[in-house]
Amino acid sequence: MPNSQLTPGIVAGRLPDDSYAENFADLHAPLDAHEAQVAADRCYFCHDAPCVTACPTSIDIPLFIRQIATGTPEAAAKTIFDQNILGGMCARVCPTETLCEQACVREAAEGKPVMIGQLQRYATDRLMEKNRHPYTRAPETGKRVAVVGAGPAGLACAHRLAMHGHDVTVYDARNKPGGLNEYGIAAYKAVDRFAEREVSWLLQIGGIRLETGKALGAGLTLEALREDFDAVFLAIGLAGVNALRAPGEDKAGVEDAVSFIAELRQASDLSALPIGRNVVVIGGGMTAVDAAVQARLLGAQNVTIAYRRGRDRMGASKFEQDLAASRGVRILENVQPKAIHGNGSAVEIELEYTEETPEGLKGTGETFRIPADQVFKAIGQTLEGAPEGLEIAGGKIAVTGAGQTSLPGVWAGGDCASGGDDLTVTAVAEGRDAAEAIHAALGA
Amino acid sequence: MADLSSTFVGIKSPNPFWLASAPPTDKEYNVRRAFEAGWGGVVWKTLGAEGPPVVNVNGPRYGAIWGADRRLLGLNNIELITDRPLEVNLREIKSVKRDYPDRALVVSLMVPCEEAAWKAILPLVEETGADGVELNFGCPHGMAERGMGSAVGQVPEYIEMVTRWVKQNSRMPCIVKLTPNITDIRKPAEAAARGGADAVSLINTINSITSVNLDEMCPEPMIDGQGSHGGYCGPAVKPIALNMVAEIARNPETANIPISGIGGVTTWRDAAEFISLGAGNVQVCTAAMTYGFKIVQEMISGLSQWMDEKGYASVDEVVGRAVPKVKDWQDLNLNYVAKASINQDDCIKCGRCFAACEDTSHQAIAMSEDRTFTVKDDECVACNLCVNVCPVEGCITMVPMKPGEVDPRTGEVVKEEYGNWQTHPNNPAVWAAE
Ligand SMILES: Cc1cc2nc3c(=O)[nH]c(=O)nc-3n(C[C@H](O)[C@H](O)[C@H](O)COP(=O)(O)OP(=O)(O)OC[C@H]3O[C@@H](n4cnc5c(N)ncnc54)[C@H](O)[C@@H]3O)c2cc1C
Ligand SMILES: Cc1cc2nc3c(=O)[nH]c(=O)nc-3n(C[C@H](O)[C@H](O)[C@H](O)COP(=O)(O)O)c2cc1C
Ligand code: SF4
Numbered sequence: 016m017p018n019s020q021l022t023p024g025i026v027a028g029r030l031p032d033d034s035y036a037e038n039f040a041d042l043h044a045p046l047d048a049h050e051a052q053v054a055a056d057r058c059y060f061c062h063d064a065p066c067v068t069a070c071p072t073s074i075d076i077p078l079f080i081r082q083i084a085t086g087t088p089e090a091a092a093k094t095i096f097d098q099n100i101l102g103g104m105c106a107r108v109c110p111t112e113t114l115c116e117q118a119c120v121r122e123a124a125e126g127k128p129v130m131i132g133q134l135q136r137y138a139t140d141r142l143m144e145k146n147r148h149p150y151t152r153a154p155e156t157g158k159r160v161a162v163v164g165a166g167p168a169g170l171a172c173a174h175r176l177a178m179h180g181h182d183v184t185v186y187d188a189r190n191k192p193g194g195l196n197e198y199g200i201a202a203y204k205a206v207d208r209f210a211e212r213e214v215s216w217l218l219q220i221g222g223i224r225l226e227t228g229k230a231l232g233a234g235l236t237l238e239a240l241r242e243d244f245d246a247v248f249l250a251i252g253l254a255g256v257n258a259l260r261a262p263g264e265d266k267a268g269v270e271d272a273v274s275f276i277a278e279l280r281q282a283s284d285l286s287a288l289p290i291g292r293n294v295v296v297i298g299g300g301m302t303a304v305d306a307a308v309q310a311r312l313l314g315a316q317n318v319t320i321a322y323r324r325g326r327d328r329m330g331a332s333k334f335e336q337d338l339a340a341s342r343g344v345r346i347l348e349n350v351q352p353k354a355i356h357g358n359g360s361a362v363e364i365e366l367e368y369t370e371e372t373p374e375g376l377k378g379t380g381e382t383f384r385i386p387a388d389q390v391f392k393a394i395g396q397t398l399e400g401a402p403e404g405l406e407i408a409g410g411k412i413a414v415t416g417a418g419q420t421s422l423p424g425v426w427a428g429g430d431c432a433s434g435g436d437d438l439t440v441t442a443v444a445e446g447r448d449a450a451e452a453i454h455a456a457l458g459a
Numbered sequence: 460m461a462d463l464s465s466t467f468v469g470i471k472s473p474n475p476f477w478l479a480s481a482p483p484t485d486k487e488y489n490v491r492r493a494f495e496a497g498w499g500g501v502v503w504k505t506l507g508a509e510g511p512p513v514v515n516v517n518g519p520r521y522g523a524i525w526g527a528d529r530r531l532l533g534l535n536n537i538e539l540i541t542d543r544p545l546e547v548n549l550r551e552i553k554s555v556k557r558d559y560p561d562r563a564l565v566v567s568l569m570v571p572c573e574e575a576a577w578k579a580i581l582p583l584v585e586e587t588g589a590d591g592v593e594l595n596f597g598c599p600h601g602m603a604e605r606g607m608g609s610a611v612g613q614v615p616e617y618i619e620m621v622t623r624w625v626k627q628n629s630r631m632p633c634i635v636k637l638t639p640n641i642t643d644i645r646k647p648a649e650a651a652a653r654g655g656a657d658a659v660s661l662i663n664t665i666n667s668i669t670s671v672n673l674d675e676m677c678p679e680p681m682i683d684g685q686g687s688h689g690g691y692c693g694p695a696v697k698p699i700a701l702n703m704v705a706e707i708a709r710n711p712e713t714a715n716i717p718i719s720g721i722g723g724v725t726t727w728r729d730a731a732e733f734i735s736l737g738a739g740n741v742q743v744c745t746a747a748m749t750y751g752f753k754i755v756q757e758m759i760s761g762l763s764q765w766m767d768e769k770g771y772a773s774v775d776e777v778v779g780r781a782v783p784k785v786k787d788w789q790d791l792n793l794n795y796v797a798k799a800s801i802n803q804d805d806c807i808k809c810g811r812c813f814a815a816c817e818d819t820s821h822q823a824i825a826m827s828e829d830r831t832f833t834v835k836d837d838e839c840v841a842c843n844l845c846v847n848v849c850p851v852e853g854c855i856t857m858v859p860m861k862p863g864e865v866d867p868r869t870g871e872v873v874k875e876e877y878g879n880w881q882t883h884p885n886n887p888a889v890w891a892a893e
Contacts, residue, residue: 049805049851057528060750081757085726090760 020292020316024360025268025389027289029314035285038312042203042338043133051137054130055084061120066131069118071435071444072099076115080134092142093149095135100174100447101167103143103213104196105440106136107204110301112334114440143212148219153180155222158457161186161240163231164250166194167439168429170217171446172248172453177222179454184244185223188230194252194429196439198277201305203312230400237402241424246453249412249420249427250446253437255399259297259392263355272296272306272393279309291389294318295364297352298393300330306391307344318344319385323351323369323376352390353382361387398431408433418449426453461766462773463759465499467739468632468657468717470590472499472563475774476730476758479721479742480505480567480593480636483752485541487551491558496752497759500563502634502660502742505540505595506548508570508580513539513601519680522669522689533695534745535669537680537687539601540569545583553587565634569595569607572617574624581629591632594625594656596647597663599640599690609663612638615650622654634719637661637703639696644703648713659707660719660742662700664690693745697723701736708737708782725754727761734774735781789881794874796866797841797857799823799834805854806832812845812855820844837867 058080066076082091095102111132119128165187173183196210290313299322350366364387367378406413406421411433418426428445435441465475477500485504522535570576596612603610611617635651639662678686700722720738725746808830816824823838862875
């Protein structure tokens with residue numbers, strides 16, 4: 016008998032074959048020309064627009080929307096890429112509801128912001144589908160920069176440096192570039208291998224050499240890089256994950272949410288990917304929601320997010336919470352994991368209610384159990400593999416200004432560096448700004 | 460990248476987008492910021508003769524009409540020429556021109572209709588280093604009552620006379636700005652050409668009342684319970700301005716006079732349209748007043764992208780391209796037959812095309828039980844009304860019939876050859892000739 020949603024344990028193929036493509040289709044279908052026109056018409060072309068301030072990369076949003084409205088989406092795309100070379104990915108993954116669209120004056124006036132993210136996608140798709148790269152390199156400076164990590168921060172930095180005529184080598188521990196764009200972002204946000212296509216489009220600028228499968232710490236050292244290159248940019252993200260510190264964490268079926276998502280993102284056949292019947296995700300951020308939603312889309316019968324505080328404290332936005340709810344994910348608030356029970360493999364999770372007290376969050380002592388054959392930990396990533404000798408602040412590489420670390424000639428940005436939210440768009444902004452700082456420092 | 464640089468009556472500017480003489484160009488502060496934003500040139504707000512400056516009303520100067528979503532479509536104003544002292548303006552003009560030698564700076568003038576007055580002001584302007592003068596023969600309110608502005612612009616003999624004075628008393632290029640408040644725009648343009656003008660610019664604003672306050676029974680804008688007609692501008696006037704530009708461009712008497720196109724230019728496309736109808740550059744007022752100086756960025760990127768796509772290397776290659784296609788009605792090909800066609804994939808079934816055609820036109824659209832709208836080719840006269848009322852751009856199109864096909868409406872075979880009214884059998888003039 017084929018597997019179904021009711022099959023116990025962790026098994027593959029819970030859904031009819033044709034459901035997977037449907038479930039993992041684009042979260043927001045792209046706008047067609049008419050929809051884009053109508054959406055663009057709503058922009059007021061505000062002066063010193065609040066949306067621009069709210070965008071970590073400060074894209075000139077009113078200008079690009081006007082360029083769409085006047086029939087030149089390619090010019091609009093150029094306006095976007097001038098500030099954010101990964102504007103295509105950001106259009107898909109940015110939590111616009113807490114960034115540009117939250118700031119939109121029409122959100123204030125009517126509770127209905129201009130669809131900035133969707134319009135950004137419309138414009139960038141129009142230019143990228145021509146497979147023409149809109150930038151050329153300045154004359155070569157002869158300066159060489161090493162970038163470690165090919166995620167959004169590393170790529171944005173490399174592109175800007177290449178544009179200024181520097182020679183860039185990008186190292187990444189993984190086999191594929193893109194960082195979490197390739198391995199982390201929910202599948203339905205970046206369909207049709209967008210992350211991969213975006214990287215190859217970006218590399219068309221030239222002057223960037225990509226070295227995958229090369230990890231800092233394993234063969235590659237910071238000292239050697241500092242010796243061989245004129246500057247180094249570290250953008251290694253957060254490769255570690257926090258532990259639950261609850262008994263039973265070592266049982267089969269207890270996994271890191273990010274590893275599960277990475278596997279899902281790389282799977283060539285989603286129907287071959289095993290998923291539990293009763294899945295519990297511990298955490299309250301974007302990763303928790305992504306793991307939970309994708310578990311449901313793979314056919315898990317019951318998926319629960321267990322978060323230790325109230326919903327208003329969740330890292331996932333209201334939009335993300337609603338998305339989870341609409342996909343049939345249950346969100347339990349004010350509960351923390353006490354233990355995972357089962358004989359070798361997880362069967363149940365024991366949760367304890369919590370309350371906020373003046374001394375901080377405390378368990379109330381009241382516990383309950385729910386079935387859990389698969390438990391995903393999504394309680395935060397940590398810096399791992401940061402080279403010795405760098406000052407660390409709050410668990411991240413300490414930086415000042417545009418990513419300057421405590422070591423001369425070494426910059427850092429993105430999730431691995433202090434300051435800023437852990438978002439794709441913030442990583443892009445930091446990578447770009449560090450590139451400008453490096454360019455200035457190289458005095459080319 | 461297309462070359463947007465422009466040379467208009469010898470005046471160079473990095474792009475063909477100038478700000479028209481109006482509040483955006485009334486002072487140094489504005490003009491410097493406009494240049495920083497990327498404008499290629501400005502025509503300074505109209506200067507009057509030496510002496511105490513004019514005074515403006517101290518209540519509202521503007522009325523407006525809006526489209527859906529309160530988009531400003533037309534603006535009306537009762538502002539006069541600059542109300543700042545002449546010497547202040549001249550000092551500022553000099554200072555700006557010195558700092559922005561690559562931008563066009565033309566000074567608009569309006570002084571009494573006496574040669575002495577023009578003789579007095581021209582050297583003062585020349586001394587600032589400005590690139591040229593524009594003669595404001597267009598302002599339709601306030602100044603006209605004093606024998607200036609459109610009061611001059613409506614009398615071709617005066618235009619010719621004043622233009623000649625200016626050319627005789629100055630070396631500067633002279634642009635004559637025309638008022639649209641006349642019946643035949645070619646007459647003042649011809650007069651300007653006879654007077655020796657280097658170019659004409661048009662249009663200035665159109666006499667108008669935008670609305671009436673029905674509680675106070677008073678036209679808007681209302682100044683202490685009274686209102687006055689004002690000058691209309693903005694997107695709503697573009698069609699009028701385009702026609703006037705084209706009329707001058709295709710008139711043999713004025714075909715060679717450079718034209719600066721003004722009136723409702725809001726996007727790069729509007730500019731391209733003016734240029735294709737014969738304008739050498741464009742001037743903008745309302746769009747800047749509505750959205751700020753920054754809109755020029757969209758005009759620049761849009762025009763240059765479009766020129767690249769079309770393979771035009773310079774603005775000059777576009778100037779007047781559409782003029783040969785502007786004809787009189789009697790020249791149009793009556794043997795050309797088209798039919799409306801509704802793309803069912805794009806149709807949102809609002810039924811506006813049906814209402815328009817059924818109620819007011821040719822009953823050529825059918826509506827089925829399930830709200831499918833289709834064109835009846837045997838009734839459709841291809842009037843284009845459905846296309847224009849359809850909310851979805853590109854959903855309804857006009858499809859030409861091929862020669863040899865039978866037009867189901869008339870039962871006649873569509874002819875290959877061209878045939879206009881002048882040769883049409885129904886034309887009484889044709890019988891008379893036989
Ligand atoms: C599951 C998940 C979903 C997310 N969803 C969103 C979202 O929807 N929207 C959003 O804005 N943000 C989202 N984020 C956050 C976003 O992905 C990150 O903020 C962003 O990717 C950070 O970029 P980065 O370049 O700093 O790091 P990363 O993208 O993590 O890239 C770091 C790169 O460095 C490489 N690397 C690591 N260590 C080494 C080493 N020692 N040597 C060489 N290379 C190394 C890694 O292989 C990786 O390629 C999500 C994050 C996760 C985990
Ligand atoms: C408030 C206002 C004041 C104007 N003042 C002048 C003026 O002093 N001199 C002039 O030649 N035109 C003046 N104009 C007309 C403009 O220069 C321009 O010809 C007209 O507004 C049409 O262009 P637009 O549709 O881009 O606004 C004025 C227009 C406005 C709206
Ligand atoms: S725009 Fe408004 S604030 Fe500014 S002068 Fe006019 S009425 Fe006053």
